Amino acid sequence: MESPPMPHDDTPRERCxxxxxxxxxxxxxRTRERLCEACARASDAEAPTAVSLRVENADLFVITPDASSLHDVGPAQTSLxxxxxxxxxxxxxxxxxxxxDTAAHAAAHRSGAGRAVASCAGRLAHASTPAAALHAVTDQDGSPSSTHEEPQHHTRSTQ
Known part of the structure; x- marks a missing residue:
């Protein structure tokens, strides 16, 4: 009598x-959490604001909804x-x-200009961190103050 075939283990490729x-x-x-930690520390902007952060080693980013106050945005409100x-x-x-502003954030992330992008009142800024991008986009002249991290950033109008 022949034994029934044994189920095979996952192949190494399947396990990988x-x-x-x-x-x-x-x-x-983790990206959702880091983004929301930066939002909790952000200063309030006068107009609706959004911020996004690129996911490490992936062609993806996490973005907040439009919010007049980012302080209350948690990981559950972010989209991939x-x-x-x-x-x-x-x-x-x-x-x-x-x-x-998701399309504008996507274009900035596609360009590889920075890991974080922020938008506010028709302005877009990208920088190395969400906090630096938020500061750059909400600052009147679009440049970081001397009390914040000096990011590589760029601001432009999205209108």
Whole structure:
């Protein structure tokens, strides 16, 4: 009598794919958290503001909804977006929509100008950190003050 076939273990490639997917999810979650930590420390802007942060080792970024106060934005309100501006992962709260400036953020991330992008009142800034991008976009002349990190940033009108 012949034995029934034994189920085979996952192949090394399948195990590698599972690990890579798990690492990617951790990187996305950490990016959401880092973005919201920066939002909690941000100064309030007079106009709706959005900020995004590139996910390490991925062609993705996390973006906030439009918010007059970023202090209350948490990871559950952020969305995952690809570099073409398409939503790759909705906000966990299922109510928040990505910023209306998502396309402009995607273009800035695609250009590779900086890891973080902020937009406010038709202005867009990119920098190495979310805090620096937010400061640059909300500062009247678009440049960081001497009390903040000196980012490589660029501001432009999105209108």
């Amino acid at each position: 794919d599972v690990r890579a997917a798990a690492v990617r999810q951790v990187l996305i979650a 977006v690809d570099l073409d501006g398409r939503v790759a992962g909705t906000a966990w709260d299922r109510r928040s929509a990505p910023s209306s």
